[in-house]
Amino acid sequence: MLIIPAIDIRAGKCVRLLQGDYNRETVYAEDPLAMAAQWTDQGAKFLHLVDLDGAREGTPRNQEVILAIAERASIPVQVGGGIRNQCTVNQYLSGGVCRVIMGTIAYSNPSLFKEICAKWPGRIAIDIAAKRGKVAVDGWTKETEVLAVDLARKGKELGASLIVYTDILRDGTHQGINFQATRNMARALKIPLIASGGVSTIKDIEALRPLEADGVIGVIVGRALYAGTLDLPEAIALANKKGF
Numbered sequence: 001m002l003i004i005p006a007i008d009i010r011a012g013k014c015v016r017l018l019q020g021d022y023n024r025e026t027v028y029a030e031d032p033l034a035m036a037a038q039w040t041d042q043g044a045k046f047l048h049l050v051d052l053d054g055a056r057e058g059t060p061r062n063q064e065v066i067l068a069i070a071e072r073a074s075i076p077v078q079v080g081g082g083i084r085n086q087c088t089v090n091q092y093l094s095g096g097v098c099r100v101i102m103g104t105i106a107y108s109n110p111s112l113f114k115e116i117c118a119k120w121p122g123r124i125a126i127d128i129a130a131k132r133g134k135v136a137v138d139g140w141t142k143e144t145e146v147l148a149v150d151l152a153r154k155g156k157e158l159g160a161s162l163i164v165y166t167d168i169l170r171d172g173t174h175q176g177i178n179f180q181a182t183r184n185m186a187r188a189l190k191i192p193l194i195a196s197g198g199v200s201t202i203k204d205i206e207a208l209r210p211l212e213a214d215g216v217i218g219v220i221v222g223r224a225l226y227a228g229t230l231d232l233p234e235a236i237a238l239a240n241k242k243g244f
Helices: 032-041 052-057 064-073 088-096 103-107 111-121 146-158 179-187 201-213 225-227 232-240
Strands: 004-012 013-018 021-031 047-051 076-079 099-102 124-131 134-137 142-147 161-169 193-196 216-221
Touching: 004 032, 004 052, 004 193, 004 232, 013 032, 013 232, 021 201, 021 225, 032 047, 047 052, 047 064, 052 142, 064 076, 064 088, 076 124, 088 099, 088 111, 099 103, 099 161, 103 111, 103 134, 103 146, 111 124, 111 146, 124 146, 134 146, 142 146, 146 161, 146 179, 161 179, 179 193, 179 201, 179 216, 193 201, 201 216, 201 232
Parallel strands: 004 047, 004 216, 047 076, 076 099, 099 124, 124 161, 161 193, 193 216
Antiparallel strands: 004 013, 013 021, 124 134, 134 142
């Protein structure tokens, strides 16, 4: 199972939001490139980058620094936030990004999402961010009546290669992953899933490991790494340990 450090970028800085709330922000670093290097040096095999300004505004706002990270990083990176058209996808995937994550477009314009998935097979993931089981879009600021599992299944049909699933009410709270919802989502799908939202300590990594059998291939970790409640090398070692 991959332990994937998150680098959320707002106004060019590395930040974390509590439950996706833009009014509850903590700035952890001034230089996202330095954070990417730090996590790579500590053994990360994959990075998760998010343009928070882009997610809320619907167009990339931190693309320059994201592409700089992708160019300099010795490990693959995936990117989400404000990616709403073919041009932006092309710029990222042609600029060194391994995988693009799209959520709002899969919800609001499924035909475009399908077209993009067809052009870049295996490199488009769908972001499923949920509050109480229902999808939130537009940088998690707009709640819908669509069930998260329904959009995930639709995304798979449209060509998504992977699901990134976040329980918004757990995100940044240190309350642990929503184990039941994550397992139910993974079991409902036939494509891999990356879990996100709520990881606090090494015990959360241990709890997730059995879900590999259900298709959970990784977990995104943010605040726990920045706050120091989870040690990245220790988490990676546990995730790589054979057997449950």
